[in-house]
Amino acid sequence: MTSSTAPIAGPDGAADLPLPRRAGSAIRAAVRRGEILRWLGGVGAVIPLLALLFILAVLAVEAVPAIRLDGLGFFTKSVWQLGGGYNAQIVTTDGVKHLSGDSFGAVPEIAGTLITSAIALIVGVPISIGAALAIVERLPRRLANAVGVFLELLAGIPSVIIGLWGALTFGPFIAHHITPVIARNMPDVPVLNYFRGAPGYGEGLLTSGLILAIMIIPIVAATSRDLIRQVPILPREGAIALGMSDAQTARKVTLPWVSSGIIGAVVLGLARALGETIAVAMVCGVALTAVPGNIYAATTTISATIVTQLDSAFTDGSGFAVRAIGELALVLMVITLVVNVAARWLVRRVSGTALPVGRGV
Amino acid sequence: MSGAQAAHEVAGPRPGDAGYWPAVPRRRKISNFAFWSACAIALALVVAPTVWLVVGIVARAVPNFHWSVLWTRTNQLSGGLLQPILGTITITVGAMVIGGAISVLTGLYLTEFASGRPRGILRGAYEVLAGIPSIVLGFVGYIALCVDLKLGFGLLPAVLVISVLTIPYITKSTETSLAQVPSGYREGAEALGIPTSWAMRKIVLKAALPGMITGFLVAAAIAVGETAPLLYTASFSDQSPSLTHVTHQGVPYLTYVVWGFNPNQVQSNAANILSYDAALVLMAFVLVLILLGRTVAAFARRNTE
Secondary structure, eight states: TTTTTSSSOSGGGGGSSSSHHHHHHHHHHHHTTTTHHHHHHHHHHHHHHHHHHHHHHHHHHHHHHHHHGGGGGGGTTTEEEEEETTTTTTTTTTTTTTTTEEOOHHHHHHHHHHHHHHHHHHHHHHHHHHHHHHHTSOOOOHHHHHHHHHHHHHHHOOOHHHHHHHIIIHHHHHHHTTTHHHHSOOOHHHGGGGSSSOOOOSSSSSHHHHHHHHHHHHHHHHHHHEEEEEEEEHHHHHHHHTTTOOHHHHHIIEEEEEHHHHHHOOOOOOOHHHHHOOOHHSSSSOOSSSSSSSSTTOOOOOHHHHHHHHHTTTTTSSSHHHHHHHHHHHHHHHHHHHHHHHHHHHHHHHOOOOOOOOOTO | OOOHHHHHTTTSSSSSSTTTOOOOOOHHHHHHHHHHHHHHHHHHHHHHHHHHHHOOHHHHGGGGGOOGGGGGOOOOOOOOSSHHHHHHHHHHHHHHHHHHHHHHHHHHIIIIIIIIIHHHHHHHHHHHHHHHHHHHHHHIIIIIIITTTTTOOOHHHHHHHHHHHHHHHHHEEEEEEETEEEEEEEEHHTTTTHHHHHIIIIIHHHHHHHHHHHHHHHHHHHHOOOOHHTTEEEEEEEOOOSSSOSSSOOOOHHHHHHSSSSSSTOOOHHHHHHHHHHHHHHHHHHHHHHHHHHHHHHHHHHHHH
């Protein structure tokens, strides 16, 4: 090594060096200029996109035979049952193998998913927005921060624990103390008669909806709170100067100012409610064959059906039951993706600030 | 306003006079009060269920809780929670390593290198990934990894599925905290002639580190609490998680104990106690992770201000 006498390799003098050292200096230069990092980052950044496409592709491939065989019946029939009995045989219809006597109709699943999510929104959204207003406009800063920690913890509580509480504490409580009173006293008129009838055992539509409401409140409330904080002071002072009361200012100036963001947060909460699995599976009662007759009756959702029925679907020798569950998963994925993309598009288009991801933490 | 109102009652300026200020009608006062009462009730309805939930779980768990469950092995439906605790930690750490590496690279690329349309598409992809229901991830993990790739139930499929689940959270926090690094830092580094990669490592990433750590901790809290994607990828067993048998060997984890051992699932007093114990341990894990995340964030904010 006569490095002391060797010419110093400049940017263009590298050609004088032996190949390994030339390669080494090229790599070093690339590292210095950040090209390696850029390249690695590019590879990393493509992975979420690939994962997304992979998930869609796997679901589509799994579900295509089920889509071909079930056709529109998937959205009109309400019986979910594997091939019947001991003499069930694997038969081939339209080139798809399945068990004789099976039936896969997803009406109760889809209806249950939509109704429980609707209950969650009807209960959760006004509470979240009211709480957000109270936090920003009324609570002292220190207390507001404490409530913020509280919301974050609520968002972080594992859904299986919320399900455990819902199934063993909350559900039985409302079934014993609240729903019988409502069910007895509700007038027998359209809409309200869904609140009449058997008060149930604490597993059903109402419990699932309320549990989902508890799960979407942290997202909607925390996002609304952040949005309301961003409303500038001048328009609010202007409203007060024009003689509006605090409440009118909040209703007519503050909330409209951030309405698109709040709508986005609500839609994000809706996406969470639609996809929530374990907590709902623990409190819905998993009724696979009928749309519930009143609001206390047992129900099921798409995700609860997937998680509770996949086990028994493995017993279907033709593999068709798993494909039917794949079709359910595809329906759920399409619903939640549409809802999610709509929320993000809405918020980006109007306000320029982005929504939080996932559970909003 | 009450001063002006008082002035009116003492028959000050009359309507039409300069300085006339009308009294606040009672209806307005009542509606104002009603509105804020409704907001206060809403706030109470946010706080009360959480308190009820936490107190309810703790009250059922604590009377039968013995510290020994933390280091006693699970044996069928009784014993302790040693393997599930180890399993939860292994799955979470694995997801932090794999998902974390991908997320940090993604966040770095999106803020520092990408621009325009590619950035929009890549960012959209990970945000959409956050919207996929976890049970769909679990189903796809089961079909693709456990069945099609013949991995069986095991640690590897579980870690991969949970990694995908955590990517959006870590990427988002990486992106936000990198974007908050003042551009003066980057310009200063460039003016000093510091190579890009060195400036990135020593200056930009260092400044963004606390935010990224908070993101990791939140993602870990979510990974610890997941059940649905694990049921059909990790399955369950009472083997300790093993780094040499990452396929074809079920992995125990705490959320399964809550889901599978609770009184609605099995009629066994020992199992039911374990179920509540597991819920308690899970809540402690999540609490520690979230509070740690907030502490890091607060510490970083104090240091920068």
